[in-house]
Amino acid sequence: MSDRDPVSPETxxxxxxxxxxxxxxxxxxxxxxxxxxGHEVLLSATNPAGPQQLADELGGSARAMPTLDAIAAxxxxxxxxxxxxxxxxxxxxxxxxxxRIIIDPSNPITEQNGEVVALTIPDGLTSPQYQLxxxxxxxxxxxxxDRVADALLTDGQRGQRDGQRTDMRYWSDDPEAAALVIxxxxxxxxxxxxxxxxxESKNAGDA
Numbered sequence: 143m144s145d146r147d148p149v150s151p152e153t154x155x156x157x158x159x160x161x162x163x164x165x166x167x168x169x170x171x172x173x174x175x176x177x178x179x180g181h182e183v184l185l186s187a188t189n190p191a192g193p194q195q196l197a198d199e200l201g202g203s204a205r206a207m208p209t210l211d212a213i214a215a216x217x218x219x220x221x222x223x224x225x226x227x228x229x230x231x232x233x234x235x236x237x238x239x240x241x242r243i244i245i246d247p248s249n250p251i252t253e254q255n256g257e258v259v260a261l262t263i264p265d266g267l268t269s270p271q272y273q274l275x276x277x278x279x280x281x282x283x284x285x286x287x288d289r290v291a292d293a294l295l296t297d298g299q300r301g302q303r304d305g306q307r308t309d310m311r312y313w314s315d316d317p318e319a320a321a322l323v324i325x326x327x328x329x330x331x332x333x334x335x336x337x338x339x340x341x342e343s344k345n346a347g348d349a
Contacts, residue, residue, distance in 0.1 A: 158217050159215055160220060160326065161184040161218070162185050162219075162222060163209055163219065164223040167290075169187075171295040171298075172286055172330065173204065173220075174196075175295065176330055177200045179302065179328075181326065182203055182204070183200065184211075185197055185204060186212040190208075193206035209234075213238045216242075218243045219244050221245070221248070225273075236277060239278070240279045241279060241281070243316075244282050245285060246283065248287060249346045250345060268342075270343050281319035282319070283316070284314065284340060285311065285323060286327075288310070288344070300331065307331060310330070310335065311335045311336075312335070313343040314340065
């Protein structure tokens with residue numbers, strides 16, 4: 143079932159606390175969109191200078207804090223790190239993340255000698271299935287990973303300014319978790335479109 147309703151006062155959810163692990167290209171731009179959409183963003187990363195700089199840019203709707211504090215306070219967590227770094231996130235914060243709703247925008251790519259290189263996902267799994275295996279008992283929603291960071295920000299801002307909204311697909315095996323993420327997709331300036339379960343998910347650039 144696809145959810146294509148436009149934003150309206152009736153469908154807009156109340157302000158949410160959205161935590162971030164990673165405030166780089168995707169994480170930073172998604173935080174900008176969600177802050178503009180009326181949500182509180184709790185920013186964390188390995189290097190605290192990045193979250194603090196972004197919090198200063200965004201003002202009162204954003205706070206920089208240690209990752210464990212962000213996990214404890216947030217209603218939804220965005221893990222916006224390189225695909226290969228999910229293993230390290232699981233080692234450091236896996237216990238705290240158990241049972242939490244996670245937005246996974248990651249794609250199975252890395253950089254080698256300045257070039258983007260695709261990674262092979264083991265065991266015939268899709269990317270979010272494999273990341274879920276790494277993280278354990280989290281409530282995973284795969285979304286916000288279907289376009290490059292600049293396009294994410296540009297498309298979202300256009301939608302937020304009452305311009306033409308583009309589709310943003312999401313995938314999850316947890317309907318209740320997906321239902322909480324759908325308003326975030328709307329408030330970020332997109333039309334939420336149900337892509338199905340994690341086994342049906344696509345990566346950036348896939349048809």
